[in-house]
Amino acid sequence: MTRWHALEPADADFLTSAPHIFCYQKRFAASPEKVWESLVSDESLAAWGPMIKDVTWTSPRPFGVGTTRDVTAPGGSALRERFFRWEDGYRKSFYVYESAMPVFKRFAEDYLVEPAGRETLFTWTLAIEPKPAFALPVKVLAPVLKAGFGRIPAGGQKYFATHG
Secondary structure (H helix, E strand, C coil): CCCCEECCCCCCCHHHHCCEEEEEEEEECCCHHHHHHHHCCCCHHHHHCCCCCEEEECCCCCCCCCCEEEEECHHHCEEEEEEEEEECCCEEEEEEEEECCCCEEEEEEEEEEEEECCEEEEEEEEEEEECHHHHHHHHHHHHHHHHHHHHHHHHHHHHHHHHC
16 A cells, blocks of 8 residues: 655746756657647556556546646656646646655646647656755755656657657
């Protein structure tokens, strides 16, 4: 049984003010509609590569503000997420309200899907605030975390190169 640790809520301001902000931009060889369809599919980011093991939507469709989902990464890391922004076909943002890891005080993500000619410009922003006991380790490991998280949008780029 997973032991869950509660996190504080976050909002759009946190995405620009958090102690650690990682932002990635990738061009995907697919239309914005196709990228959005993938993001809200049952598999979602889990289809893009091995960095996300499982995505389970825990709210009924149609999705919108207040939608929740559970995400599991390899190694048993698990997050419960609640969406605070949902602009269908264009942008969605969530904060993590519970985590299986006791590391974070606040954690939020933003997905932005924009047309770029025949492709899509995908911008993913991840914002984290560790609990005080983890502030120094997260600061030291920030470059490693950034590289690790960056494998997710890189996986999306590979995915849409063959599924676009």
